[in-house]
Amino acid sequence: MTNAAVRIQPASPTKTPGLSGKKKGKGLRSPYPSWFYIPAAVLYLIFFALPTFSSFYFSLTRWTLFSQTFIGFGNYVQFFETPALTQGFVNTLIYGFVTSAAKVVLGLALALLLTGATFGRGYLRAVVFFPVLVSTVGVGLTFKALLDPFHGVVNNVLGFFNLPQPGWYTDPHLALLTVAGVDIWKGVGIATLIFMAGIVAIPSEYFEAARVDGASSWNVFRNITLPLVRPATATVIILSLIGGLRSFDLIWAMTNGGPGFSSDVIASVIYKQYQAGFFGLSTAGNVILFIVVTGIMLPVQWFLNRREAEL
Amino acid sequence: MNRSPMRRALVAVASVAAATLALAGCSGFGGGGSSGDSNAKTTISWLTQNDAPTVAMAKAMISGFEKKYPNVTVKLDTQPAGTQGDNLMKTKLSTKTMDNVFYYNSGSLFQALNPKTTMVDLSNESWVKNLDKNFKQVVSADGKVYGAPLGTTSAGAMLYNKKIYDKLGLKIPTTWAEFIANSQKIKSGDPSVTPILQSYGDTWTSQLLVLGDFANINKQDPNWATDYTNNTGDAKYVNQPAFEGFQHTSEIVADGLVNKDYASMTNAQAMDALATGKAAQYPMLTGSMSTVKQDNPSNMNDIGVFAIPSPDAQYTSLTMWEPNAVYIANTTTGDKLAASKNFVAFVNSPEGCKVQNTTGSAAGPFATSACSLPSDAPSFISDIQSYLKDDKASPALEFLSPIKGPNLETILIGVGSQSTTPQVGAQQYDQDVKAQAQQLGIKGW
Numbered sequence: 231m232t233n234a235a236v237r238i239q240p241a242s243p244t245k246t247p248g249l250s251g252k253k254k255g256k257g258l259r260s261p262y263p264s265w266f267y268i269p270a271a272v273l274y275l276i277f278f279a280l281p282t283f284s285s286f287y288f289s290l291t292r293w294t295l296f297s298q299t300f301i302g303f304g305n306y307v308q309f310f311e312t313p314a315l316t317q318g319f320v321n322t323l324i325y326g327f328v329t330s331a332a333k334v335v336l337g338l339a340l341a342l343l344l345t346g347a348t349f350g351r352g353y354l355r356a357v358v359f360f361p362v363l364v365s366t367v368g369v370g371l372t373f374k375a376l377l378d379p380f381h382g383v384v385n386n387v388l389g390f391f392n393l394p395q396p397g398w399y400t401d402p403h404l405a406l407l408t409v410a411g412v413d414i415w416k417g418v419g420i421a422t423l424i425f426m427a428g429i430v431a432i433p434s435e436y437f438e439a440a441r442v443d444g445a446s447s448w449n450v451f452r453n454i455t456l457p458l459v460r461p462a463t464a465t466v467i468i469l470s471l472i473g474g475l476r477s478f479d480l481i482w483a484m485t486n487g488g489p490g491f492s493s494d495v496i497a498s499v500i501y502k503q504y505q506a507g508f509f510g511l512s513t514a515g516n517v518i519l520f521i522v523v524t525g526i527m528l529p530v531q532w533f534l535n536r537r538e539a540e541l
Numbered sequence: 542m543n544r545s546p547m548r549r550a551l552v553a554v555a556s557v558a559a560a561t562l563a564l565a566g567c568s569g570f571g572g573g574g575s576s577g578d579s580n581a582k583t584t585i586s587w588l589t590q591n592d593a594p595t596v597a598m599a600k601a602m603i604s605g606f607e608k609k610y611p612n613v614t615v616k617l618d619t620q621p622a623g624t625q626g627d628n629l630m631k632t633k634l635s636t637k638t639m640d641n642v643f644y645y646n647s648g649s650l651f652q653a654l655n656p657k658t659t660m661v662d663l664s665n666e667s668w669v670k671n672l673d674k675n676f677k678q679v680v681s682a683d684g685k686v687y688g689a690p691l692g693t694t695s696a697g698a699m700l701y702n703k704k705i706y707d708k709l710g711l712k713i714p715t716t717w718a719e720f721i722a723n724s725q726k727i728k729s730g731d732p733s734v735t736p737i738l739q740s741y742g743d744t745w746t747s748q749l750l751v752l753g754d755f756a757n758i759n760k761q762d763p764n765w766a767t768d769y770t771n772n773t774g775d776a777k778y779v780n781q782p783a784f785e786g787f788q789h790t791s792e793i794v795a796d797g798l799v800n801k802d803y804a805s806m807t808n809a810q811a812m813d814a815l816a817t818g819k820a821a822q823y824p825m826l827t828g829s830m831s832t833v834k835q836d837n838p839s840n841m842n843d844i845g846v847f848a849i850p851s852p853d854a855q856y857t858s859l860t861m862w863e864p865n866a867v868y869i870a871n872t873t874t875g876d877k878l879a880a881s882k883n884f885v886a887f888v889n890s891p892e893g894c895k896v897q898n899t900t901g902s903a904a905g906p907f908a909t910s911a912c913s914l915p916s917d918a919p920s921f922i923s924d925i926q927s928y929l930k931d932d933k934a935s936p937a938l939e940f941l942s943p944i945k946g947p948n949l950e951t952i953l954i955g956v957g958s959q960s961t962t963p964q965v966g967a968q969q970y971d972q973d974v975k976a977q978a979q980q981l982g983i984k985g986w
Contacts, residue, residue, distance in 0.1 A: 292980060295635040296655050299982070308976060313948060313969035314955075380802045400741075400804030402960040489741060489804055490955025505624040506947030507631065507653070508980055 289514035294507065305514035312499060314491035319522075322495040325410055325481075326474030326526075332414045333470045334463060337421025342455070344422065345429045355426075359419040366416065370483025373412045374399065399485050402492035409484050409493055413477065421466045428462025429455060464534035471530065475523050496522070583876045584614045585884065587867075588633075588640035590626065591619035594831055595644075598900040605896050606887045613880045623745075624947070627653070634659040639870035641881045644691060647679040647863045648940040653981070656682045661869040663687055666882065668889040668911060676908035679863045679940045688866030689885045692897065693914075695828040695904035696846060696925050697753035697860045697937060703845045705734060705821045713847045715854040717789065724798045727821045735820035737793050739803035739957060740811040747953040749824035750793075750849065751778075751786030756860040756935040757851035758782045766941035772978065772985040778967040785852060787963035787970075791956050804958060808832070816840035824849060826862060827921060831902035834919075846924040848933070859928040860937050864908050943981055946973030 289305055291298040309315070344355050361369065376383050377398035385395040398408045436454050445453070478497035481487060487494035487502065496519050503512035589599045596619060603615045618640055620629050627650065633639040634654060645651065654660070663669065664686045669677070672690070680688035699720070705711075709730050714720040724736035740746045758765050761782050768776035778784060793799055800806060800820065809832050814820040816837040833841055848859040867888055869881045887893045894912035903918055905925045914922065928934045939945050952969050955961035961969070978986040 292982070294655075294980070295631045296658070304979075308979070311972060312976075313952065313972055379805055397804055400958075402955075402958055486744065488744065488951060488954055489958045490951060490960050492955070492960055502948070502951075505628065506977070507628060508947075508976065511976065511980070 285513050286517065288510055289517045291510045293510035293513070295509070298510070301510075305511045306518070308511055309514050309518060312503075314494060315499060317491055318494045318496050318499045321406055321493060322475055322497075325406060325413075325477060325495055326471055328407070328410045329413045329417065329474040329477075330467055330470040332410075333418050333421040334466055336414065336418050337425050337466055338459070338463075340418065340422040341425030341429055342451070345426055358422050361416045362419040364416070366479045367483045369412065369416050370480050374484050377408065399493075400489055402489050405485050405489060405493040409481050412484065413474070413480050416480070417470060417473065421470065424462050424466050424469075425459060428459035432458045467534065468527070468531055472523065472527060475526065476519070582612055582614055583880045584616060585642060585873075585877050585880045586616040586618055586640040587884070588618045588620060588643040590622045590644065592622065594835075594902065595619075598896065599644075601896045601900040602888065602893065605892050606884055609887065609892065610880070610883060613883070615884065630654060634870065637872045639872060641873040641877050642867055642869055642884055644865055644867050647676070647688060647690075647866050648937075649943045649945050650939070651680060651688065651866070651868075652682065652943045656687045656868075657685075659871055660687045661871050661873065661878065661881075663689070663869065663882070663885065666886060668886055668909070671889065671909045671911040673908045673910070675861075675936055675940070676863050679936070680866050680868075688868045689889050690864045690908040691867050691888050692864040692901060693903045693905050693907050694864055695826050695862045696928075696934075697749055697826050697849075697862060698824070698846045698925075699753075699822055699849050700815060700825050700827070700830075700844055700846055700921070701822045702815055702818055702820070702843055704818055704843050706845075714850050715857050717785070717850045717852045720850045721792075721796070721798070724793070724796075724822065728798060734818070735800040735814065736798045736822060737800075738806070738811040738814060738820045738823040739794065739799045740806040740808050740823075741803055741954050741957065742805045742807040742810070744950045744954060746808050746811070746825065747790070747950050747957055749826070750789045751949065751953060752937055752939075753824055753849045753860045754783075754786040754789070754851070755938045756848065756858040756933075757785075757856045759935040759941075760851070760856040760858050760933075761853075766938060769938070769974075770942040770944060770978075770983065772983075778970050778974075779964070782851075782856075784963070784967055787953070787956055787967045790953050791959065791963045791966075794957050794959060809836070813837065816844060818843070827904040827925065828862075830904055830919065830921065834902045841919045842921075844919075844921055846921045848928060858933040858935060859925065861905070861925075861929075861934050862937050863940055944974055944978050944983065946970055946977050948973045 288298070290300060290302060292301050292304070293299075312318075340358055344351060344358065348354065377385070379385055379395065379397040379400050382398075384398070388395050396404055399405045432455065436458070437450060440450050440454055476497055477495065478501065481493055481495060481498055482501065485493045487498040496515070500512045500515040500519065503515060587599065587603070589595055596617075599617055599619075603617060606615060607613065620626050630639075630643070630645060631654065639659075645654070662685045664684075666686075666689075668689055669686050672686070676690055676694075677686060680686055680690075705727065706713075709726055711723045711726060712719075714723050727734055727736040762768075762776075764774075765776050765783070768774040776783070778787065794803065800811075800814070806814075808825075808829060811820070811823055811825070812829050812832040813836060815823045816833045817840065827846060830841070830844065833844065846859075848857050851857045867885050869878070869885065873881050888897075889909055889911045891911070894907075897912060898915045903914055903922060905922060906929065907913065949970055952961070952966050952973070955969075956963055956966035975986060
């Protein structure tokens, strides 16, 4: 503990506190003593750094819970040979981009509606946000019951009006889009909230000036609201795209990736490998997922932030 | 001022929580063997599966055992079956936190638990001599026996409604072509009756036409399982005869012979439709007859069993599943070990067999001569016994080879719902088998 005692000294009241001009030469000395960081550093090492690096190692092994054998890049080769992996990748991209785009469009529309002078605004805001508060698995199972192709409420109503009754999550061509639809319903509340904050933050002078100039509602939206909510749009895109690319819970609750592999995304492919006891293989899959998500998100974030800076 | 009661309440809640945690921590370490005083009560724990029929039988078994051994208390633990249960099993065994006695599959899943290093060798127990030779093999590793059967054998076969067969004057098919012809007759005879049931709402049920076809493959090529395990010869699912199961799974849907809600129907709904005559045939494990016993007991004897037909009548034979077994974890020592051995023996004793017959639902003959079926056993069991008597039966592949690909049910749903061709499905499954074989470290892969 002598070490700690020595380090405490710079923060003692007789000396100039941490961030004064003189101290800059020594680099950014923190106002806190080093031991102050130890608990957080230990937790970080044990729960984040260690698992991350050991997962890189285990992705190179064939690992049962009883033993492990080092096999080099064998797992990576095998992961790319997994049945329907390509479909999983394509589905992940479709799911990520469809949900993200729909949340931007619907979220902005709802935000415009709910920031305007609408009857029952507070109530409607609460209703739009409510699905966000509900458990994802609960939402998945509820919609599974509602959308049941033969006994579900939705198809019974459609049947009453003699409309076609699709197999929402049992038709291989429709299953992924059905889940994406439920995801949008559940997640649009967050997007709406962010857009509402963005719209409210636009100074009202712009709108007043535009009205005086005789601008139509469309012009106001096109030339004032849309450009000035750009930061909100960027946030919504990034959040929903990351969420969409690594989504798993809703898909698993509704279809388990099925029927067949038709609504599998990378995360559910990996989960199934864990279930099968292929621990090394699925760890390799997670490393690949990490690289893919980073590879997509870095350019997107860079692009959106650059445009924001130009404004 | 009004904050301090609130704070006091918070402190109280926090300290209660802390005390609870501490207690929970203690109980986690309380499992150590306490030996000494022979009059003291011994407590052993038994882990079984959490479905209602299994739990009901487990409770009856425990109360019977505790009556016979008043000094022993058995604590019942449950966990889900299926892949989640498989991983829980492996985790508990490898972290030495397994219950004293546990109930689990025999065959390839038993082998995956690494019995040599995790279980107690029971070869010298008195009940071993009664075991059926096929069963003994599927609970043994390196010649040592590790488990005693709980439950009966069952068949993976075509369950059919005898009333519908009688009404239309149909004969039991011995070839796949005859089976399809029967199904067409059922369809044209009464359009409201479903010729063949499929129930992808419970995904595992999609596998029956492949797994239940194994006896036919084995009859045609007795070395198939060995070649398949060692990665030699043509023993792949893309090649005949194994490919026929994939073809059949696709064919019955493509020909419009299945129920229109096949993609969402569950196993229990399908058993109900079969028992009540809304459907005629269902490829299924006879273990599912327990659903009929519970939901439609008066229809028990309306259902019969025939082997899933091979394209060639001379190969048509019945695929049999061995029962699950009870095992002892090798973390069990002292009094607890003695009590656990008594418990396992009790399961195969006359009293234990009685419990199995009264609370369980027989799906076929027992795997031990210690138990015998009750006189009022349902009639489908005699259908199974006639195949066994004629030597037209074989254990399922999972009892002859340690390799079973984990994605078979998913792949077959793709094939059945026509989003994948049988050819591609079989290729995908061969790839899946390769992954499993490599994971198990089997030579030749």
